[in-house]
Amino acid sequence: MRKILGHHHISMITKNAKKNDEFYKNILGLRRVKKSVNQDDPSMYHLFFGDLAGSPGTGLTFFEIPMVGRTYRGTNAITQIGLLVSSKESMLYWKSRFEELNVKHDEIIRYAGREALPFEDPEGLRLILLNNNGEVIPEFWTSWPNSNVPSEHQILGMGTIEITVKNSSKLEKTLTEVLEFVVKERSAEHIVFQSIKGQGFGEILVKEMDGPSERPGRGSIHHLALRAKDDEELNYWNEKIKERGFHSSGIVDRFYFKSLYFRESNGILFEIATDAPGFTVDADIETLGETLDLPPFLEERRVEIERRLEPLD
Structure with missing residues (x-):
């Protein structure tokens, strides 16, 4: 049975790669697993943060x-990123860490049925820590031994992603009828969908709100990528999206994975991406993210590309 297996990654806009790199490595304790460039515009950095292997x-x-x-x-717009941590003790650890390091944050609240700690990065990107409380996570998620955050409190991976739209019924039809999500919870305030019933690492929380559409800039979310097991399943989703009448980018080889892109009726950009081959296809696990990695079709332009980028540690 073909299924969206959860979230794959989520992509944002930053004005300053150095400050962004410092926050996500040194404050959030994530590993920079890939230092590369935007494959469609190699004049700009594309930085990837995650667990040990960027799973x-x-x-x-x-x-x-x-x-x-x-x-x-x-x-x-995609309006908030949920990040899972393991326990109530981890929530308290992060609240204390944010206070110590002057990270903008709120008090611990309830959100999507979980204890939650909202915070923002230096560019105003809205994130929220969620207590996973021992629930199932993908078995291949692996903590990073060199993080400055203790292993028991490290961010595990992505949880509930919040999307705010003018027409929630259209997005609901896309999620349930095209992508085969199921409804976990429905209230006057929101609807929570899951790619796999009972598993929080593939959740999307949808809010309906009228008014002007978001104008993206620094700290905004560009797109959400969902997991497809392999090339065969990616082809399946590509055909299903086109049958629904959406325009698909077609399958694009991003070297670290293959993917497709489409916009649903409210204008939300989704990507569906394969698990393989992953970020170790051109780097050892020990040295991930330390040097500038380029896909093969950009390698001959390395000197030009490096000349235009401000060096990162």
């Missing part, structure tokens, strides 16, 4: 656009 479902990725302006928040 599918743990990836936070950022495109650096130095000239980008501020985000004007609104509807028809």
Whole structure:
């Protein structure tokens, strides 16, 4: 049976790769698993953060656009990223860490049925820590031994992703009828969907809100990528999306995975990406993210590309 296996990664916009790198490595304790470039515009960095190997479902990725302006928040946007931690003790650890390191955050609340700690990165990107409380996570998610966060409190991977749209019924039809998500919870405030029933690492929380659409800028979310097991399943989703009348990018080889892109009726951009081959296809697990890695079709332009990028540690 073909299934969306959860989240694969999520991609955002940053104005400053150096400051972004510092926050996600040194404050959140994630591993930078790939330092590369936007394959469609190699003048800009594309940074990937995650667990030991940047496993599918743990990836936070950022495109650096130095000239980008501020985000004007609104509807028809992906509006918050949920990140799972293991326990109530981890929630308290992170609250204390945020206070010590002057990270903007709120008090611990309830969100999507879990204890939750909302916070923002330096560019205003909205994130929320979620207590996984011993629930199932993918067995291949692996903590990073060199993180400055103790292993028992490290961020596990992605949880509930919040999407705010003008027309939630259209998005619901896309999620349930095309992508085969199931409804976990429905209330006057939101609907929670799961790619696999009972598993929180593939959750999407949908809110309906009228008003101006978000104008993206620094700290905004560009797209959400969902997991497909392999090339065969990616082809299946590609055909199903086209049959529904959506425009598909067709299958694109990103070297670290293959994927497709489509926009649903509210304008939300989704990607569906394969697990393989992963970020170790051109680097050893011990040295992931330390040097600038380029896909083979860009390798002959390495000197030009490196000349235009500001060096990162």
